[in-house]
Amino acid sequence: MKVNFTIRRRNLADKQAVKRARARSKGFTLIELIISMVITLVIVGMLIGMTKVAVGAWNTTNKKVKSSRLAQEVFDTVGRDLEGMVVRTGNSYEWVAVSDSGLSGTDLGPSGMEINNSLDIAFFTATPDRYNGQINTTSDLGGDVSLVKYRLVYQDVIDPGSGTRPVYSLYRERIEPDVTFSTYLAEDDLAAVSTGDSITDDENILAENIYDFTLSYTFEYTNDDDGTKGYKRVVMQANSNSTLSITGNAILENGVDVAPNDTSGIRLFSANISICVLSDSAMRTLQRAPGSVDDFDAFVLKHGDIYSKSVIVPQP
Numbered sequence: 001m002k003v004n005f006t007i008r009r010r011n012l013a014d015k016q017a018v019k020r021a022r023a024r025s026k027g028f029t030l031i032e033l034i035i036s037m038v039i040t041l042v043i044v045g046m047l048i049g050m051t052k053v054a055v056g057a058w059n060t061t062n063k064k065v066k067s068s069r070l071a072q073e074v075f076d077t078v079g080r081d082l083e084g085m086v087v088r089t090g091n092s093y094e095w096v097a098v099s100d101s102g103l104s105g106t107d108l109g110p111s112g113m114e115i116n117n118s119l120d121i122a123f124f125t126a127t128p129d130r131y132n133g134q135i136n137t138t139s140d141l142g143g144d145v146s147l148v149k150y151r152l153v154y155q156d157v158i159d160p161g162s163g164t165r166p167v168y169s170l171y172r173e174r175i176e177p178d179v180t181f182s183t184y185l186a187e188d189d190l191a192a193v194s195t196g197d198s199i200t201d202d203e204n205i206l207a208e209n210i211y212d213f214t215l216s217y218t219f220e221y222t223n224d225d226d227g228t229k230g231y232k233r234v235v236m237q238a239n240s241n242s243t244l245s246i247t248g249n250a251i252l253e254n255g256v257d258v259a260p261n262d263t264s265g266i267r268l269f270s271a272n273i274s275i276c277v278l279s280d281s282a283m284r285t286l287q288r289a290p291g292s293v294d295d296f297d298a299f300v301l302k303h304g305d306i307y308s309k310s311v312i313v314p315q316p
Contacts, residue, residue, distance in 0.1 A: 064305065067277040070207050071307035074275055077172060077206060078215075081148050082271050082311040084126040089267075091248030096123040096268070097191035098215070098236050098244040101151055106166070109154040110290040115168065117212050118238045121150040122194045123246075124185070130177055143177025147184045150206075151199045152213045160200065167283050170210040170275075173199040191243075209283055211304060212276035217244065219251060221259055221266040231269065232258060267315065274308040276300065 087095040101120045108114035126144050131137075150172055156165050175184065187193050198204075216235040223230055234253050236244055243254055251258040251266055259266040282303035285293065293299045 063279045063281075067209075067279065067305040068307070070209060070277050071275055071305070074170065074207050074210065074213075075273060075307070075309045078150070078273050079309060079311045081123075081125045081127055081172075082273075082313055084128075085268075085313045086124040086126060086145050087246060087248075087268065087314075089248050092188055093186050094188060094190035094245055094247050096244065096246035097189075097194065098122075098242075099191045100238050100242055102195075103153060107153050107155065109166075109168065110286065113286065113290060113293065113296045115152055115154060115211065116238065117214055117236075118152060119213075119236055119242070120191065120195065121215060122147060122190055124148075124180070127174060129174065141176070141178040143181050145180060145185070146177050147175040147180045147194065149173045149175075149194055149199050150213065152210060153200055155200065157202065157205050157208060160202065165287055167208045167287075168211045168278065169208050170206045170213050171200050171204045172206040173201075173204045188247075191245075209278045209280070210275055211278050211300060212274070212306075214274040216272040216274065217268060218270045218272070219258055219266050220269040221263040224262045224264055230260070230263065232260065234258060268313055270310055270312050272308060272310045274306065276304045276306050279303045279305075 085096075098119055098121050101118045103115075103118045108118055124145050125148055127146050127148060130144070130146050131140050150170065152168065152170050154166050154168050157167060157169050158165070184190065184193060214236065216233060219232050219234065221230050221232070222228070234244060236242055243252070245252045246268060251268070278300070282299065285299075285303075
């Protein structure tokens, strides 16, 4: 009897355990569901926030990397040209000419978003990329001085005539030494003979998304009184009278001699390159809906990166 009683007690305990297990397996209570949902929402919110921060950081980094890469490409090319600049003194020939490009309308950008510094820049340089790099071969026609020209315009770089996807683009045209010698050297007015639309041919594209391109020049002179050195900086900005002319015997800014009174021996000492690179997203905004940009200056500050570099030029 005692054994049977023990067995019955065990069976009763087992049945109660099964009932409790079944009760527990019926599901969560309402409070438990609410708590789990709140925890889940908090976790999802944290993940979304972290994802936004990560994506934003990636976009910013990617924009900076591309902007700095474009700036470096420009600096490498323009800096190389400036480091090989050729100026010969003791003559009346023009060696450096900077003047307003004379562009207007769609060449400068949408209304209210025009290029503010549309200059034609031309100078002579011993650039190493003459004859497409085929130096000392049968394709090398001799000479080591080329004319290079720079211009900033707003046009489609793939199909310049279509105007489908215009961008602010910097162009560089290199004239081979044989043509430079026969056509451009020994000219009194380099700007007059070097103008033309060939500079914006598709093979001359240097970099896209360049909104501003400025060359500033520093000149060194000697004070006649005490023999000390002085310096004057000339920044070229596009306007109706903005010109810079360096000839073999004079340096003129807007037709006026750069040299201060009671000085002598003035010469070009260095040049500073300054560019503003707009982001791809900014260019897409201008292409899709330029009218949506109310304050273009603020737009450039927000979506543009400014870079500069100084180059010491050869001494004549």
